[in-house]
Amino acid sequence: TKEPIRVYHKKYGWLRTNITSESEGQILNYANTIARRVGREITTLSPLLDAHLVTGDRVNATLAPISTKGNTITIRKFARDPWTVTDFIQNKTVSSEVLALIWLVIQYEMNMIISGGTGSGKTSFLNICMPFIPPNHRIISIEDTRELQLPKFLYWCPLTxxxxxxxxxxxVTMLDLLVNSLRMRPDRIIMGEIRKQREAEVLFEAMHxxxxxxxxxxxxxxxxxxxRLVNPPISIPESMLDSVHLNVVMFRDRRRGIRRVFExxxxxxxxxxxxxxxFRPSILYRWDPRTDSIxxxxxxxxxxxxxxxxTGLSVDxxxxxxxxxxxxxxxxxxNNVRQVEEVGKVMNRYYVDTETVIDVVNNDQSPKELLE
Ligand SMILES: Nc1ncnc2c1ncn2[C@@H]1O[C@H](COP(=O)(O)OP(=O)(O)O)[C@@H](O)[C@H]1O
Ligand SMILES: [Mg+2]
Structure with a gap:
């Protein structure tokens, strides 16, 4: 309570506000309210809380004397305006050609794994690709913390x-949710991250x-x-690798502060x-760091x-x-159609009325009609 409340700014870092909390008790009250809403508790015996607000933002709380200067609450707000395909083409994360291939892969119900290091943009990339799923398919997502944000037109059931x-x-574990999701007649299953053997087995069985x-x-x-897939701790049988139709690898260039589709x-x-x-990898596209192009x-x-x-389509x-x-x-x-709901609307229209979308694009018309 001697400390003012601080906010984090992307550019300026942690900044002091002119707001302070009344008492340690007030911070504890807030922490308790947050915990109760999501069926959790924070007490002297379990003084650490990791939870989310009803809005989906993530919250962490700690109690004294574990946090020696007093009780803390940290709220991490998730992006209200998530990235879209348009953003990632514009900021050169990926080319339109590569995204077109991914769209095809998703449309025709093939499986995809996004790889990369911590903070390389795996989850963000997965998220921007999801509007390529047709609107009449049931999507079940399984995550430890809610990160995915899909447009409204999709039939999406998020589980955490x-x-x-x-x-x-x-x-309730990832495995519990995965097993349960298979009983929900899903067409598409999004799993936040592959980490353990049993989860991976069930996930590959689902593909199969x-x-x-x-x-x-x-x-x-x-x-x-x-x-990583065939060795411990994941250890799926090698023969199952042919279920993975596409592997996208993300890369974060810390020096230049950029994220790119690398392979x-x-x-x-x-x-x-x-x-x-x-199995061995066949690389279809690769990022060239010198020219910064894929x-x-x-x-x-x-x-x-x-x-x-x-589908009966020829290669041509x-x-x-x-x-x-x-x-x-x-x-x-x-046309700078970049908000997630706008992109969602165009994709929805593409699936219910492909000809109109193709006409609008071929005649280079404005997106107005498709966004109504
Ligand atoms: N292509 C991108 N361009 C710019 N920023 C990005 C890009 N992808 C992700 N980010 C940002 O990088 C951070 C980490 O992204 P995230 O997708 O959570 O990474 P990962 O899942 O690999 O840990 C987030 O703040 C996100 O907004
Ligand atoms: Mg992630």
Whole structure:
């Protein structure tokens, strides 16, 4: 209470306000109110609280004497205006061509893993791709803390885990939610992060049984993604790797303060003669740090054949679809359609009335009509 309340500013750091709290008791009261709303407690016996407000913002509280200068409450507000595909093309995180490929992969219900280091932008990238899901599909997401924000037109049921209470009761784990989600007739399953063996097994089983799955993984390259998946603590059988249709790797260049899609790869069978692992990565696109641009590194994309096998499209038709999607994305950028609900509206329209969207884009019309 001797300390003023402070706010964090992206550019200026922690700043003092002219507000102070009345008493230590008042801080405790607030912490208790927050805890109760989400079915948790904060007491001398369990003096640490990690929870979220009803608004979804994350809260942490600590009690004295654990925090020796007094009780604390820290609120981390999540972005009210989340990133979108338009932002990430504009700030050069990814090219429209690569996003068009990802759109295709998501439209045709293939599975995707986003890899990268801590803070490389995995979750953000996963989030911007989700509006590519058609509106008549059921999406179940499973996270430890709510980070994903999807546009309203999607049929989305977010689930979050819960820690046990001080008596060790009431815990809801990632695995509980994953198993439960399969009983909710999902079309698409988003799992925040792959960390443990049992979760990974169930997730890969879900892919195998025809659900489309998206998740993130801590790995720096496509090759490392394979290694992390087949080795402890995740240890999925190598044969299951062919369920991963696309691997996107994010990279954070701390020196330049930028985040980029670093590699786009698919996992293809290794020739038996050089056999070490059953699968190896085939890199489709790679970021070139010198020119700060992402370049195609092969013409040979196994995915196209797989999509063809599902849909009857020829490889040339698949390429045509990617071209059209690329054009739509560039039109979004050109017209600065960048808010998540706006992008959502265009995507929704694309799925219910593809011809109109294609016409508007081909005739280079304004987005007005599609945003009504
Ligand atoms: N492509 C990007 N361009 C700029 N900032 C980004 C980008 N991706 C993520 N960020 C920011 O970086 C931080 C970490 O992103 P996040 O997606 O949570 O990373 P990860 O899931 O890999 O830990 C967030 O503050 C987010 O807003
Ligand atoms: Mg993350």
């Amino acid at each position: 885990t819960r820690e046990p209470n001080p008596e060790g009761k009431g815990e 049984t025809g659900h489309s799955v998206y998740s993130t993984l801590h790995a720096d390259t496509c090759a490392q993604t394979i290694n 786009i790869g698919e996992f293809i069978p290794n020739p038996t003669t050089v056999r070490e692992l059953t 370049k195609a590194s092969t013409e040979d994309i196994a995915l196209y054949e797989k999509i063809g096998a599902h 038709e698949v390429r045509g679809e990617i071209e059209m999607k690329k054009k739509i994305l560039e039109w979004l950028v050109k």
